[in-house]
Amino acid sequence: MTHFNNRPVPLIDLQKCDGCRLCVHACPTKALDLRNGKAFIANSLACEYSGLCEAVCPTQAISRLFEIITK
Amino acid sequence: MSNGKLPPKAHNILKTVSYFSDLDLNALTSLEGAASRRIYNAEQIILLEGDPCSGLYILEKGWLKVSKIGIDGREQILKTLKSGDVFNALSVFTDAPNQATVTALESSTIWLIQRDPLLKLIEEYPSLANHVIGELAGKVQYLIRMVEDLSLRSVEARLARLLLEQAQDASVQRQRWATQAEMSSRLGTVPDVLNRALRKLAEKKMIRVERHQIQILDKEGLKTVAQTIE
Numbered sequence: 001m002t003h004f005n006n007r008p009v010p011l012i013d014l015q016k017c018d019g020c021r022l023c024v025h026a027c028p029t030k031a032l033d034l035r036n037g038k039a040f041i042a043n044s045l046a047c048e049y050s051g052l053c054e055a056v057c058p059t060q061a062i063s064r065l066f067e068i069i070t071k
Numbered sequence: 072m073s074n075g076k077l078p079p080k081a082h083n084i085l086k087t088v089s090y091f092s093d094l095d096l097n098a099l100t101s102l103e104g105a106a107s108r109r110i111y112n113a114e115q116i117i118l119l120e121g122d123p124c125s126g127l128y129i130l131e132k133g134w135l136k137v138s139k140i141g142i143d144g145r146e147q148i149l150k151t152l153k154s155g156d157v158f159n160a161l162s163v164f165t166d167a168p169n170q171a172t173v174t175a176l177e178s179s180t181i182w183l184i185q186r187d188p189l190l191k192l193i194e195e196y197p198s199l200a201n202h203v204i205g206e207l208a209g210k211v212q213y214l215i216r217m218v219e220d221l222s223l224r225s226v227e228a229r230l231a232r233l234l235l236e237q238a239q240d241a242s243v244q245r246q247r248w249a250t251q252a253e254m255s256s257r258l259g260t261v262p263d264v265l266n267r268a269l270r271k272l273a274e275k276k277m278i279r280v281e282r283h284q285i286q287i288l289d290k291e292g293l294k295t296v297a298q299t300i301e
Contacts, residue, residue: 007283048282065248066251066283067249069285071287
């Protein structure tokens with residue numbers, strides 16, 4: 001289950017992920033790594049939500065969730 | 072023409088067309104041989120949409136309207152032509168039927184240069200070909216910019232509407248989360264274009280994207296953008 005908190009991280013669909021590591025290399029803050037052949041957010045504090053992992057993933061396995069609020 | 076001299080009228084008209092401005096006398100003579108001059112009265116049709124292409128037209132003097140008939144039978148005026156304008160050029164080079172109907176709005180003098188002699192001339196005179204390529208390339212660039220702009224603007228309006236609909240008060244329990252894939256799909260576009268639209272709205276200071284939050288800063292502003300329907 002995903003916990004919606006103040007610092008969410010991108011969701012990774014493990015069924016779509018094929019372990020290609022492109023996201024690991026694309027991440028500017030090295031927040032991603034591989035575990036059991038699948039990508040995961042190894043360092044959630046480092047994640048800046050840049051979206052580069054989402055953009056580079058060839059199977060669209062990564063999605064960032066956004067919330068829309070009024071300030 | 073036994074002495075190779077063109078009647079002043081034809082020569083002057085042809086010279087004013089940018090396509091032909093570099094041509095020498097021989098070329099202009101050939102051109103003139105392929106040109107015919109006609110006068111149309113108001114309401115007369117010069118060329119009909121869908122008819123096979125006859126050639127390139129030059130409006131020497133007068134006023135014309137260019138229009139298309141929509142599926143519902145309504146006429147849509149695309150533009151008007153004034154003295155000196157060249158039209159139907161595109162059909163000549165694509166061998167397509169006329170793309171629109173051209174009708175005279177007042178008494179107009181028109182030159183028609185037939186397609187085949189014109190094409191043959193282009194083979195013989197590289198400068199003519201260059202001019203034509205330049206004009207067409209310019210048209211294409213203009214159209215690309217216009218399409219990009221139109222497509223982005225309408226996405227912006229739809230995005231503004233979506234944001235207003237989806238926004239919830241910061242104090243309310245968060246329920247709705249959306250991915251960029253979902254948002255762009257709902258807007259009938261792709262994440263790339265969605266991102267550009269988000270950036271545009273942020274530039275206008277109507278929203279701010281802070282990590283996972285799209286914050287609405289200017290509700291009224293967004294309402295205005297949302298109302299601009301193309």
